[in-house]
Amino acid sequence: MSALERLNMGLSRIRESLRGPSDLADRYGLPVDQVARYVELLGSRREAEEFLSVGEDDVMRTVRVNTTRIDRDELAERLEAKDASVRPYKHAPYGLVIEDSPVALAAYHEHLVGLFYIQGPASMLPVLALSPEDASRIADAASGVGGKATQISQHNPHSPVIALDVSERKLMALKANASRLGAFNIVAYLMDAREISSLGNFDRLLLDAPCTGEGLMPFPRGRRARPQDEVERAARLQVELLESALKSLGEGGELVYSTCSTNFEENELVVSSVLESLDGFSLVDVSLGFGDPGLIEYAGVRVPSHLRSCRRFYPHRHNTEGFTICRIRRL
Template identity: 30%
Template sequence: MSPDARAANPVRDPRRRVSGRAGAVSPARRGAFEVLLLVEERRAYSHIALRQVLNRLGADRRDSALATEIVQGTLRWQRWLDEQINAKSRIPIARLDAVVRVTLRMAVYQLYKLRHCAPHAVVNDAVELVKGTQPRAASYVNGVLRALEREQQTPSPPRAARSRNAPGNPEELARRTSHPTWMVERWWSWLGPEATIALCESNNEPPPLTLRVNLLRSSVAEVMESVREAGGEGRPSPVIPGVLRVSGVDVSRLSTFRSGACSVQDESATLAAWTLQPEPGWEVLDLCAAPGGKSAHLAEWMKGTGRVTAVDIHPHKIPLIERTARRLGLPNVHPVCADGRDAPSLGIFDAALVDAPCSGLGVLRRRPELKWRRRPEDIQDLVKLQGELLAAAARALRPDGILVYATCTVCEAENDGVVEAFLAGPGGAAFDLEDPAALWPDPLGQMTLSTRFGRQILPFHFGGDGFYYARLRRKPSGAQRGIRRD
């Protein structure tokens, strides 16, 4: 009998569900299931949902690690997993109830990728997860998973090779690395096959955990020692001074974190301050500032003097900036709830950072759900907003002021395209273009991609997230139009 014949009604059920018996499923799998269901049904962000669910369940470090691996791995490989499930079911996965769909995906991921998970435990927990709402659908889940488990010769989800077995076209690469085809096609056309293969492969790797040391309060050695005392491992970043790469530790419990001696920040994100390089006493504008990590770094760079006006349009995010500044002991961070497009009304500034809302295609390692949530049509709306924010920040600068445009995406239209449109617009004649990498620590200039108007960082360059930076300087009053690359 086929799995489909055993199923009662595994297709979509609009009723609110709470599935499975709490004591019958391992805490890690229950936590992963709840997070994936929130992502699937409520469009939650996986990293936020993980923190909330695991805290509520009181998961220990081991269960938290496994739940995180299941959630992130399931979301990264979703396209590939759906193909495996569809091959064993006459009911397309898109027609399944969300509980059944999520349960199957996470179970298949464990069967194929997590060899340390016992297959019988994976299947049994999957069955228990659907029993609470659709008891008869449990036999369907059991049948599909047993059929997949019997295929002893099926390989693990493949990795895109960089040599003779490399995919020959975007569609093949998208399938092998579990990406949307449209996304890979854009990268392939822009970056070329080799870089696109490396990018897709790196998107399926776990992201590193890095700490930026608050040098106003501590030292790299002191923070590294606190990591070791907590049972973790830490070593200085080989590319960015003042940053530690750490593992095996709950950062929130570090004494140095609680005292404001360090912050969690990706290495690529720390380059916002390196690119702007504000001087002590300056008036600095940071648009779209929440949760405040870059604002704090700018304030630290200014040695706690001057003012960083940290602007965000969302009222509920202002307390995040306030808490960050308070923990780090930075009285020169001043949160403001406002629309960044109204930046000129906030005053005249020596420098401005526009960390623009973007598609997030540079942080797919951390937010893999964005693979499946983003659509090509999203880009046009984002580009319009990004251009408006950049133009507004430009109008708020004094002569000779510094303007930095940054995104955490790998998308030419959102990056070089926005800067090009700004320079060609009515305000662009007042600005010169400078190379951000001229200000970065060596050897980042040689490791990153120089574009027409800025610098693109890809995750495989040095392990940081995918970021873009452009640096512009407002001309002194009366200067003529020109473009300079230092």
């Protein structure tokens, strides 16, 4: 059975099982099936309401210090001298939590000259899970504007980082970010990640997959309706992207799959559907010391217990964006 067929079977069972409280949906102006996902995901109506009530101020405001140019303590001192209040972000060695600042972060001189990059607390974690420090061939298969590609470059400034995206506009933004941060080892391709095998094999590969962005619900830009059919379309694309990306790994190579979504359908179900259809791959523990384990049961659908090695992040539990991260090795 193909990965897409396995996925569709799971999606069908989930769709039939979801039931949600209509009063909660009305209160937050969301489809009933969307609220049903949160109740099923979090285990109770009470916690689903906690998830829905989280706002932008409940998520840590963080930056990634560009340690190729300045260390974290020195940047902290420079920002504090300009009346910002900062502290180390304990889950990333180059992260700072900005507790208060008199001006927008993007307006600081230190930002303009590339001493830091504005990046969410969970967004920094997939590259830490990837550990690209000693790899010689590295790819970011859906790079967008380059937040994680430049982070990979920061870990390994001596190896080429291949960055792919289907949006020319985003690649132009990546070029600007790479130039500002001094990440000169990034090679960008205007390419669909489903064609990545044409570029050869990789030692490390990040697939921060296009998704519904449901983990961004705390932010005004992310608070919108996401009906079940949108989730299912995203999951089908993610299966195709993940299959292609895994096939481009060399022996012993590792891939990190991540989304800024908390949906089971876009994460554990996608990963399990692909791994059950391909031989020669295994899940590796996401060694971050932070986050909840991956789900292995949801709305009547069960996946293998090794999916617990993935890591999940929730705004109301971890004060981060909603994120899910899995790590896979080619044997």
